[in-house]
Amino acid sequence: MSLLENIRGPRDVKALAAEELDELAEEIRHFLIHAVARTGGHLGPNLGVVELTIALHRTFDSPSDRILWDTGHQSYVHKLLTGRQDFSKLRSKGGLSGYPSREESEHDVIENSHASTVLGWADGLAKANQVLGHWNRHVVAVIGDGALTGGMAWEALNNIAAAKDRQLIIVVNDNERSYAPTIGGLANHLATLRTTDGYERFLARSKDAVQRLPLLGKPLYESLHGAKKGFKDAFAPQGMFEDLGLKYVGPIDGHDVAAVESALRRAKRFHGPVLVHCRTEKGRGYKPALDDDADRFHTVGVMNSLTGEPLTPSTGTSWTSVFGDEMVRIGAERPDVVALTAAMLHPVGLTKFAEAYPERVWDVGIAEQHAAVSAAGLATGGLHPVFAVYATFLNRAFDQVLMDVALHKCGVTFVLDRAGVTGTDGPSHNGMWDMSILQVVPGLRIAAPRDATRLRAQLREAVDVSDAPTVVRFPKATVGEDVPAVDRVGGMDVLVRADEPDVLLVAVGTMAEAALEAASLLRARGTGCTVVDPCWVKPVDPELPRLAAGHRMVAVVEDNSRTGGVGWAVAQALRDADVDLPVEAMGIPEQFLPHAKRGEVLADLGLTPAEIAGRISAVLARRKGGGAAVPACEENHA
Ligand SMILES: Cc1ncc(C[n+]2csc(CCOP(=O)(O)OP(=O)(O)O)c2C)c(N)n1
Numbered sequence: 233m234s235l236l237e238n239i240r241g242p243r244d245v246k247a248l249a250a251e252e253l254d255e256l257a258e259e260i261r262h263f264l265i266h267a268v269a270r271t272g273g274h275l276g277p278n279l280g281v282v283e284l285t286i287a288l289h290r291t292f293d294s295p296s297d298r299i300l301w302d303t304g305h306q307s308y309v310h311k312l313l314t315g316r317q318d319f320s321k322l323r324s325k326g327g328l329s330g331y332p333s334r335e336e337s338e339h340d341v342i343e344n345s346h347a348s349t350v351l352g353w354a355d356g357l358a359k360a361n362q363v364l365g366h367w368n369r370h371v372v373a374v375i376g377d378g379a380l381t382g383g384m385a386w387e388a389l390n391n392i393a394a395a396k397d398r399q400l401i402i403v404v405n406d407n408e409r410s411y412a413p414t415i416g417g418l419a420n421h422l423a424t425l426r427t428t429d430g431y432e433r434f435l436a437r438s439k440d441a442v443q444r445l446p447l448l449g450k451p452l453y454e455s456l457h458g459a460k461k462g463f464k465d466a467f468a469p470q471g472m473f474e475d476l477g478l479k480y481v482g483p484i485d486g487h488d489v490a491a492v493e494s495a496l497r498r499a500k501r502f503h504g505p506v507l508v509h510c511r512t513e514k515g516r517g518y519k520p521a522l523d524d525d526a527d528r529f530h531t532v533g534v535m536n537s538l539t540g541e542p543l544t545p546s547t548g549t550s551w552t553s554v555f556g557d558e559m560v561r562i563g564a565e566r567p568d569v570v571a572l573t574a575a576m577l578h579p580v581g582l583t584k585f586a587e588a589y590p591e592r593v594w595d596v597g598i599a600e601q602h603a604a605v606s607a608a609g610l611a612t613g614g615l616h617p618v619f620a621v622y623a624t625f626l627n628r629a630f631d632q633v634l635m636d637v638a639l640h641k642c643g644v645t646f647v648l649d650r651a652g653v654t655g656t657d658g659p660s661h662n663g664m665w666d667m668s669i670l671q672v673v674p675g676l677r678i679a680a681p682r683d684a685t686r687l688r689a690q691l692r693e694a695v696d697v698s699d700a701p702t703v704v705r706f707p708k709a710t711v712g713e714d715v716p717a718v719d720r721v722g723g724m725d726v727l728v729r730a731d732e733p734d735v736l737l738v739a740v741g742t743m744a745e746a747a748l749e750a751a752s753l754l755r756a757r758g759t760g761c762t763v764v765d766p767c768w769v770k771p772v773d774p775e776l777p778r779l780a781a782g783h784r785m786v787a788v789v790e791d792n793s794r795t796g797g798v799g800w801a802v803a804q805a806l807r808d809a810d811v812d813l814p815v816e817a818m819g820i821p822e823q824f825l826p827h828a829k830r831g832e833v834l835a836d837l838g839l840t841p842a843e844i845a846g847r848i849s850a851v852l853a854r855r856k857g858g859g860a861a862v863p864a865c866e867e868n869h870a
């Protein structure tokens with residue numbers, strides 16, 4: 233039996249002899265490469281924290297000591313060491329989540345996979361320990377160098393550093409990368425610290441020599457150890473962390489378990505906030521990952537574990553690449569169009585734009601709020617910024633969209649990739665809130681293209697708007713065949729007309745495909761359906777109420793939260809136009825969605841052609857049976 237197989241929890245990790253740890257690390261790497269090759273997942277980040285995680289669980293007593301992970305994508309090793317070794321269904325329905333999960337384990341705390349929040353969690357937990365007198369409980373926050381570029385991390389650091397008497401341990405997992413090499417002044421500073429022999433090591437090395445001095449030795453060593461910052465800097469820059477008031481320990485080789493353990497034990501003895509700076513390597517121990525300049529196998533699909541080659545190469549064109557190609561064309565015609573990314577240049581499809589116009593694209597780090605405000609500045613300065621970001625990550629920049637971009641009527645275009653159900657990446661990755669939260673932003677317009685042709689057209693319409701924010705959103709999927717329109721009403725595309733229309737079915741974006749199938753099911757039942765694609769879902773097209781008036785009901789299908797979504801906006805527009813019709817708003821219920829494939833989630837939510845048709849038939853039956861008219865926008869389903 234291997235060492236890893238004998239590990240049921242942290243106690244078993246502690247029980248291992250020091251000389252067994254390298255073997256354990258090797259077994260873990262081998263396990264990760266083969267398991268994640270079968271399922272897909274975050275391979276590179278986890279290969280980089282093998283020794284670090286072993287040392288954490290040997291030094292601290294989880295779960296009474298809290299070990300917290302920022303973003304949580306690098307928590308596979310933590311899972312392996314805390315009794316979860318069945319990775320056969322990683323990120324699949326009913327299998328292990330790709331992130332920490334309280335439901336899975338008492339050792340897990342933060343399930344949220346949005347970066348830069350771990351220090352805030354740690355600040356709160358440390359305060360709770362202090363107030364409740366849990367002096368013997370440690371709080372350890374692991375944060376990557378990328379996540380450290382997020383503003384929230386610095387809000388927390390400001391508070392943590394002020395509390396000299398509150399113990400809290402920050403472990404910086406510094407592998408010099410987010411996806412790509414981490415950018416900014418902070419990254420440069422970390423590089424300085426990384427390359428400087430830590431003051432602690434200087435002291436350790438000189439300790440014997442100094443202490444051997446007769447009489448003066450010990451007092452001299454003590455004064456050296458307690459030396460003021462200026463003196464320390466003479467030997468090794470302690471950097472801004474010490475300036476902030478944090479004790480800095482490092483840099484430590486994050487792949488040397490003994491060294492990390494020693495540093496953590498020193499930190500554990502320190503009664504105040506302390507930062508342990510670990511240098512690690514993303515993709516460590518796996519050549520295909522180390523050779524991957526793009527992102528060191530940050531996320532991989534199912535692949536050949538020997539070569540790292542994808543086993544299920546993506547078939548078809550992704551929405552992301554359609555966007556990326558059109559941006560290059562727009563960039564050639566519009567020298568004022570510039571682009572922004574929050575540490576995800578390649579994943580959001582801006583690689584080609586950056587290659588073509590390197591001086592017109594900025595990676596701002598994991599700093600979506602900054603990106604939105606900087607975009608307001610860029611627009612005010614005479615440019616048209618396109619901020620490409622995953623829909624779920626724009627949530628945190630809502631106030632900046634509202635108060636910096638929209639209030640000042642800035643022409644900024646937000647391109648939201650991964651909009652709608654993403655599925656396997658868990659509850660915090662679904663892009664299911666944008667068309668709800670952005671409904672309240674005055675002047676902001678939202679486009680939800682149904683196919684590649686509409687994406688290209690609507691992106692161009694968006695960058696032509698210079699006095700308001702615009703949003704173009706699309707899912708994580710390959711783009712389907714174009715869906716032609718048979719007519720145009722106002723700004724809306726009519727996809728199907730009925731001779732005797734009973735239902736106006738409003739299909740938002742890529743839900744057009746399901747809506748058209750539902751319409752044909754309804755037609756077979758003798759129910760006439762007009763299917764319309766609003767194209768721009770916000771504001772609701774002024775012609776929609778008039779179009780609806782010729783029907784017996786309206787149904788709206790959207791890959792977004794039903795609460796406050798397009799369905800609600802359509803119902804409001806009908807009421808405002810005194811069109812008294814029932815509106816069946818079909819979207820994602822107000823809940824967090826457990827991880828599963830996108831298709832599985834949509835089926836579970838009833839967003840399938842058969843379910844859509846069934847719900848429409850039920851409303852019509854109630855109407856025909858003289859049942860109480862279904863009030864507009866009443867949510868008819870739990
Ligand atoms: C708010 C937010 N923006 C973007 C992302 C996407 N993202 C996930 S991991 C990652 C890079 C994280 O870099 P780092 O913190 O250094 O961790 P590493 O992967 O290097 O271990 C990014 C940008 C995210 N999860 N949350």
Ligand SMILES: CC(=O)[C@@H](O)[C@H](O)COP(=O)(O)O
Nearest residue numbers: 303305345531579650657708
């Ligand atoms: C952890 C994180 O936020 C990213 O790595 C995300 O999981 C990537 O998602 P995609 O795989 O859809 O690009």
Ligand SMILES: [Mg+2]
Nearest residue numbers: 376377378409
């Ligand atoms: Mg990193």
